[in-house]
Amino acid sequence: MKILVFLKKTPDTESKITISSNNTAIESGDVKYIINPYDEYAIEEAIQIKEKNAGTEVVIASFGDESVRELIIKGLAMGGDRGLLISNEGLANLDSLGIAKVLAGAVKAEKADLVLVGKQAIDDDNMHIGPMLGELLDWAHVNVVNKLVIDGTNATAEREAEGGHMEVYKFALPAVIGANKSLNSPRYAALPGIMKAKKKPFDVKKPADLGVDAGSLKSKVTVTSYQYPPQKAAGQVFKGEAVDAMVAKVVKALREEAKVL
Amino acid sequence: MKVLVFIEQRENKLKKASLEALSVARKIAGSAASVAAVVVGGSIDSIAGELKSHGADTVYTASGASFENYNVFNYAAAVQQAIKTFSPTVVLGMATPMGKDLFPRLAARHDAGIATDLIELEANGDKIVGLKPMYSGKAYAKVTFEGTSIQFATLRANVFKADASDGSGAVTKIEVAAADSKLKTVEIRKDKSEKVDLTEASVIISGGRSLGSADAFKILHEAADVLGATVGASRAAVDAGYASHEMQVGQTGKTVNPNLYIAAGISGSIQHMAGMRTSKVIVAINTDPEAPIFKIANYGIVGDLFQVMPILTQKLKELRG
Numbered sequence: 001m002k003i004l005v006f007l008k009k010t011p012d013t014e015s016k017i018t019i020s021s022n023n024t025a026i027e028s029g030d031v032k033y034i035i036n037p038y039d040e041y042a043i044e045e046a047i048q049i050k051e052k053n054a055g056t057e058v059v060i061a062s063f064g065d066e067s068v069r070e071l072i073i074k075g076l077a078m079g080g081d082r083g084l085l086i087s088n089e090g091l092a093n094l095d096s097l098g099i100a101k102v103l104a105g106a107v108k109a110e111k112a113d114l115v116l117v118g119k120q121a122i123d124d125d126n127m128h129i130g131p132m133l134g135e136l137l138d139w140a141h142v143n144v145v146n147k148l149v150i151d152g153t154n155a156t157a158e159r160e161a162e163g164g165h166m167e168v169y170k171f172a173l174p175a176v177i178g179a180n181k182s183l184n185s186p187r188y189a190a191l192p193g194i195m196k197a198k199k200k201p202f203d204v205k206k207p208a209d210l211g212v213d214a215g216s217l218k219s220k221v222t223v224t225s226y227q228y229p230p231q232k233a234a235g236q237v238f239k240g241e242a243v244d245a246m247v248a249k250v251v252k253a254l255r256e257e258a259k260v261l
Numbered sequence: 262m263k264v265l266v267f268i269e270q271r272e273n274k275l276k277k278a279s280l281e282a283l284s285v286a287r288k289i290a291g292s293a294a295s296v297a298a299v300v301v302g303g304s305i306d307s308i309a310g311e312l313k314s315h316g317a318d319t320v321y322t323a324s325g326a327s328f329e330n331y332n333v334f335n336y337a338a339a340v341q342q343a344i345k346t347f348s349p350t351v352v353l354g355m356a357t358p359m360g361k362d363l364f365p366r367l368a369a370r371h372d373a374g375i376a377t378d379l380i381e382l383e384a385n386g387d388k389i390v391g392l393k394p395m396y397s398g399k400a401y402a403k404v405t406f407e408g409t410s411i412q413f414a415t416l417r418a419n420v421f422k423a424d425a426s427d428g429s430g431a432v433t434k435i436e437v438a439a440a441d442s443k444l445k446t447v448e449i450r451k452d453k454s455e456k457v458d459l460t461e462a463s464v465i466i467s468g469g470r471s472l473g474s475a476d477a478f479k480i481l482h483e484a485a486d487v488l489g490a491t492v493g494a495s496r497a498a499v500d501a502g503y504a505s506h507e508m509q510v511g512q513t514g515k516t517v518n519p520n521l522y523i524a525a526g527i528s529g530s531i532q533h534m535a536g537m538r539t540s541k542v543i544v545a546i547n548t549d550p551e552a553p554i555f556k557i558a559n560y561g562i563v564g565d566l567f568q569v570m571p572i573l574t575q576k577l578k579e580l581r582g
């Protein structure tokens with residue numbers, strides 16, 4: 001079985017996000033970049049499937065610039081077998097459907113049986129790629145997966161829906177799975193592992209090498225500007241009074257000022 | 262501009278947030294153009310009837326056993342059929358777990374653009390322009406569409422108002438060829454609570470690590486019962502096993518947008534605030550006056566939540582009398 005895991009480079013969750021002075025970009029200067037947190041669950045799941053199924057190959061892939069190489073290598077250090085960097089040269093601002101088309105090209109070129117992605121990238125917060133890949137490949141997709149069981153070419157996945165509903169699906173591979181946080185606990189890639197991972201096979205390809213027609217990759221959705229969320233006015237904090245009195249003041253304010261009760 | 266709205270239901274109950282999308286559709290469509298709704302489910306006649314008074318001119322329905330439970334293949338086939346019949350310029354839905362699963366698949370099927378989780382939406386001629394939170398709400402992006410015959414968009418719940426307005430409300434059954442679903446639903450498990458989902462709740466009371474046990478969450482549930490609120494939790498409380506994962510608010514949990522968010526014994530980490538900072542009114546209860554949560558709170562009480570919560574519950578009861 002061949003598993004393809006897609007990871008995206010995203011800012012660390014602690015990063016301060018700064019908008020460029022012309023409002024059209026996010027400054028990358030001070031930002032620390034990481035593997036999108038949900039993609040670590042995807043990588044871990046692929047490795048666990050490989051550990052249970054001899055002869056499985058795990059390919060760690062990303063569509064980005066040269067700087068995603070070190071993140072792919074981190075995935076290899078966790079236990080991936082081969083790295084694939086798909087260059088986004090000239091395509092850095094592609095919209096999600098464009099990205100999905102490039103990734104679908106990679107899936108076909110690699111003849112993967114199972115694709116693992118994160119449920120959502122924490123930069124664009126889209127949740128698009130998993131379902132889109134399913135459609136473009138004409139495969140099943142299950143996104144926001146808390147539990148996955150692979151049994152030969154059959155699989156069962158539990159998807160977290162609203163109100164604590166868990167939808168349990170059965171399906172045949174090939175399929176696209178979007179990893180949620182409860183899926184597993186990602187292992188830590190230690191330094192010696194990273195040194196070794198640098199020697200693992202690593203390919204760099206262009207979309208055209210994967211049979212993707214660059215002409216079909218025109219963004220249909222564009223970010224024209226960024227803005228900061230409105231600042232909240234300083235709140236009223238009560239302290240040092242009797243609890244009863246403080247609670248009474250807050251309830252009154254919620255009723256009369258904020259009008260939410 | 263012709264706008265089609267996907268109306269959500271679970272267990273044949275209308276998801277109220279869908280009416281928000283219908284109201285927005287009415288506004289951006291302009292008076293001359295028509296608004297259509299599509300409802301997919303097991304038995305949905307009463308839902309279809311309700312949509313007239315919220316501005317739907319045409320209501321497409323696809324009902325029957327194969328639509329009883331959400332299945333992306335069957336539901337996509339039904340909405341696709343409605344799109345084919347109505348030829349909309351814009352297809353709107355809500356940024357709920359269902360909407361976020363269905364819409365990207367539909368957008369790819371129609372080779373169309375999609376914008377997700379919008380908090381503002383305007384029409385500009387035949388185009389829509391949206392505002393979309395990114396980076397867990399640390400920045401908002403203005404998004405525009407180009408080179409797409411259909412524009413797909415989902416809206417964040419609780420942001421737009423669900424206004425009543427008149428539509429002609431003609432109900433049309435659409436015939437959907439059975440989709441060859443590659444997914445088979447084995448089971449839909451529910452946790453015990455019948456509470457409104459966090460992402461749609463208008464009041465949320467969340468507890469943190471300081472609750473100290475699953476049992477202690479009872480004092481939050483007591484207040485929640487009075488307010489019709491949903492109880493949430495910080496990741497520290499979830500990791501400690503005091504609360505279930507579905508209750509987690511934040512970067513790696515749910516993004517919520519209630520009218521009132523009460524944070525009890527939550528410090529206000531960046532990751533927690535990422536999930537709740539857009540709440541309209543925030544109340545923080547914390548023993549530490551320096552806790553970061555007070556920086557984004559509209560109202561705060563420096564005090565012990567075990568003393569504050571019971572008094573709060575009592576006062577709310579008196580108010581609701």
Ligand SMILES: Cc1cc2nc3c(=O)[nH]c(=O)nc-3n(C[C@H](O)[C@H](O)[C@H](O)COP(=O)(O)OP(=O)(O)OC[C@H]3O[C@@H](n4cnc5c(N)ncnc54)[C@H](O)[C@@H]3O)c2cc1C
Nearest residue numbers: 469470471495496497511512513514526527528533548566
């Ligand atoms: C990648 C990543 C993702 C994360 N995602 C999330 C997420 O989605 N959601 C999330 O919540 N966290 C998330 N976290 C964790 C986050 O960093 C914090 O650790 C967590 O939010 C802290 O939870 P807390 O406020 O309950 O606990 P603490 O930070 O320990 O705060 C407890 C607070 O309770 C107060 N307190 C103590 N006793 C009382 C009392 N009797 N009455 C009143 N107040 C009292 C204390 O003063 C303190 O402020 C994430 C972290 C990382 C690294």
Ligand SMILES: Nc1ncnc2c1ncn2[C@@H]1O[C@H](COP(=O)(O)O)[C@@H](O)[C@H]1O
Nearest residue numbers: 006007063117118120121126127128129
């Ligand atoms: N540029 C990319 N390269 C590789 N994988 C990606 C890329 N963008 C998104 N993904 C994958 O798709 C998932 C969902 O992303 P999104 O739809 O943007 O929220 C991510 O968690 C990644 O696994």
